[in-house]
Each structure stands twice: as structure tokens, then as C-alpha cells.
Amino acid sequence: AAPRGGPPAAASGTPAGHPPHATWMRASKQELGPEFVESLARGLLTLTAFGTGRAELPLTAVAEATGLARATARRALITLAHLGYLTTDGKLFRLTPKVLELGFAHLSGLTLPAIAQPHLAALVERVHDSASMAVLSGDEIQYVARVPTVRIMSVNITLGTRFPAYPTSMGRVLLAGLPPAERSGRLARTPLTRLTRHTVTDPERLGAILEQVRADGYALVDEELEEGLRSLAVPVHDRTGRVVSAVNVSTHAGRCTPEEARATILPALRDAATAIEADLRVAGRYARIAAL
Numbered sequence: 001a002a003p004r005g006g007p008p009a010a011a012s013g014t015p016a017g018h019p020p021h022a023t024w025m026r027a028s029k030q031e032l033g034p035e036f037v038e039s040l041a042r043g044l045l046t047l048t049a050f051g052t053g054r055a056e057l058p059l060t061a062v063a064e065a066t067g068l069a070r071a072t073a074r075r076a077l078i079t080l081a082h083l084g085y086l087t088t089d090g091k092l093f094r095l096t097p098k099v100l101e102l103g104f105a106h107l108s109g110l111t112l113p114a115i116a117q118p119h120l121a122a123l124v125e126r127v128h129d130s131a132s133m134a135v136l137s138g139d140e141i142q143y144v145a146r147v148p149t150v151r152i153m154s155v156n157i158t159l160g161t162r163f164p165a166y167p168t169s170m171g172r173v174l175l176a177g178l179p180p181a182e183r184s185g186r187l188a189r190t191p192l193t194r195l196t197r198h199t200v201t202d203p204e205r206l207g208a209i210l211e212q213v214r215a216d217g218y219a220l221v222d223e224e225l226e227e228g229l230r231s232l233a234v235p236v237h238d239r240t241g242r243v244v245s246a247v248n249v250s251t252h253a254g255r256c257t258p259e260e261a262r263a264t265i266l267p268a269l270r271d272a273a274t275a276i277e278a279d280l281r282v283a284g285r286y287a288r289i290a291a292l
Contacts, residue, residue, distance in 0.1 A: 042068060046076040047085070047099065056092040112245060112291050113145035113159075115279045116236075120147045120247065123272040127265050129251045131272070132157070133236070135244070135291045136174040139190045141165050144245070144291060163225060166190060166206060167199050169233035170246035172219040176210045177235050177243025183210065198223040218266060220258055228253050232265050234273045239281045244291065247273055 028036050049057060049065035057065070063073040077093050080086045084098045113133060120131045124147045133145040140162040148157070165171025166187070175183055184207070192201040200206050213219045218234045225231070233248035249265050256264070283289055 042066075042072060043076045043080060046073060046080060047095070047102075050093075050095050056094045058092055062093065110283050110289055112280070112289055115283060115289065116145045116245075116247065116276050117147070119272045119275045119279075120145055122275075123147070123247075123249065123268055124149060126268045127249055129249050129265070131247065131249050132170070133245050133247045134168075134170040134174070135246075136165060136171070136178075137162065139165055139186055141168055141171045141174065141246075164190070164193070164195075166192060167195055167221065167224040169219040169221040169231035170248045172210060172213050172221065173233045173235045173246040173248075174243060176214040176219070195225055196223055196227050198227075200224060218269070220261065222258060223253055230255075230258070230261060232261055232269055234266070234269045236273050236276050236280070238277075238289075244280075247276065 025038060025041065028041065029038065045066045045068065046062060049062045054061070054065070059070060059074055059077065062068075062077060063070045066073060068076070077086060077088070081088050081093065085096060085102075086093050087096050088094070112135075116133045120133065123131045128149060130146070130148045132143055132147075134141040134143050136142075141164075143157055143159055143161045146157060146159060163171065165175055175186065178186070187203060187206065192203065192206065193199075194201050200209060218232060221231050221233075223229060229250060230253040231248050231250045233246045235243040236245045236247060238244045247269060249269055251261065251265070280289060
């Protein structure tokens with residue numbers, strides 16, 4: 001494991017200088033001690049130098065992109081070429097199809113829920129309330145991942161459970177992420193049924209709420225789906241910036257005020273969404289990630 005945040009810029013395709021990588025290596029070594037294998041880290045870092053627009057690189061370019069010393073980069077390149085992951089004409093190095101063995105088969109079978117599950121589990125550990133992920137399915141949300149704690153709803157939520165989108169925090173995040181014309185069309189054909197005394201059923205008010213959700217980047221729904229239930233949700237974006245799902249935390253309305261929920265739960269939710277998006281960006285470079 002690497003320190004939080006992982007390797008710096010070169011790992012995402014942006015060349016970085018020596019100091020950031022040196023700092024990252026030192027931090028990793030301090031965190032893990034003898035468990036951290038620097039030579040392995042340097043070899044993997046060398047592979048990240050190659051990418052879009054950098055299919056063939058000389059030694060100097062690899063050293064600059066990774067922040068490794070030329071001698072270190074050279075040893076890593078020669079080792080990787082010997083193992084068949086690189087090929088060289090003596091001046092330029094390029095990846096071979098063998099690098100796909102390092103994880104493409106696994107990535108090609110990944111789904112969005114599989115990517116999200118460990119981050120939802122970490123979120124639950126942090127906030128001690130249930131966390132879920134949902135996607136938009138017609139005019140409803142469909143649960144695709146969930147880590148429960150104490151049951152706080154009268155209905156038992158399982159994977160595949162559906163709710164109307166308009167009175168739920170995840171639904172509002174997903175609706176807010178739609179183009180305005182599509183969002184208006186969905187709301188126009190959706191019966192806005194009053195589920196509790198708090199449910200917003202006025203189309204104009206709901207439209208204004210969704211605009212605010214889009215601006216704020218989160219939705220807080222207080223007892224609109226079920227009495228006593230408060231829920232906070234944030235969007236999850238794919239590599240293109242499109243909202244593809246939402247994650248939420250549900251809690252008892254009496255446990256804290258809305259302001260306290262925003263202060264304590266929202267930062268953790270945003271951290272979880274950011275972590276899911278980071279994994280989604282990496283996996284999405286090599287395979288289409290299915291929502292289910």
C-alpha cells in the first residue's frame with residue numbers, strides 16, 4: 001500500500017520532477033518501513049511514464065517523467081525489458097502487450113459497484129451510518145451497492161431496491177446532474193406523490209431545489225421519503241465529468257441537526273466520492289465500467 005493519495009503526477013500521466021517523487025518514496029518508506037519495497041515501487045513507477053502521446057520514450061524522458069535518477073531508471077527499464085514488459089531498439093523503449101497481464105483481465109470485468117464497495121465500507125467506518133450507491137433507472141433510483149449498519153427504514157433495502165427519484169437525496173443528485181431539458185422532461189411525467197408530510201410535491205419548488213443541488217454539489221433530504229429519515233448524497237462523475245451515480249449516508253433525523261450533518265457527514269461523503277472517481281478514472285482508461 002502507498003501513503004494516502006498514491007504516487008504523484010506521473011502516475012496519472014503528467015510528468016513530475018524529482019522532489020515530489022522523492023518525497024512520496026520517503027513518506028512510503030517511513031509509513032511501512034521494511035515492508036515497503038522501493039525497487040518494486042520504482043519499477044511500477046517506470047511503467048507509468050508511458051501513456052497517451054508517450055508510446056516511445058528514451059531513457060532521459062523516462063527519468064524526467066518519473067523523477068528517478070537516470071541510473072535507476074535505466075536499471076528499471078532493462079529489467080522490465082528482460083521480463084518482456086518493454087521492448088527497445090537500444091534508444092527508445094515502448095510497452096509490449098504483456099503489460100496487460102498486470103491487471104487488464106481484472107479491470108475488464110470490474111463494475112461500478114465493485115469499485116465503490118470498499119470506499120463505502122470505509123465511509124461507514126468513518127461516520128457509523130449506512131452508506132449506499134444508486135444509479136438512475138427511468139424515473140427511479142436503483143440501489144447498486146450498500147453497506148448497512150443499524151436498520152433505520154421500515155423497508156429493507158437490498159441491491160436492486162428502487163425508490164422514486166424526486167424525494168430521495170441520491171435521486172435529486174442524479175436528476176440535478178442531467179441536462180436541464182432532460183431533467184424538466186422527467187419531472188413533467190413523474191407523479192409527485194406526497195409520501196410524508198414533508199415531501200416536496202410542487203414542481204416549481206422541486207425544480208428550484210434541483211438547481212440548488214446542482215450548484216451545491218450535494219443534496220440533503222429531510223424526512224421526505226420516510227418520517228425520521230435524513231439522507232445526504234453527493235454525485236460520482238466518470239472520466240468525462242458526467243454524473244453516473246450517487247452515494248449517500250442515511251441517518252436518524254433526531255441524531256443531529258441538518259447543519260451538524262453537513263459539517264460531519266458531508267466531508268466524509270465527498271472524500272468517498274472522490275476516491276471512487278479516482279478509481280473509476282483509472283479503470284475507465286482501459287475498459288468500459290458497467291453500472292451493474
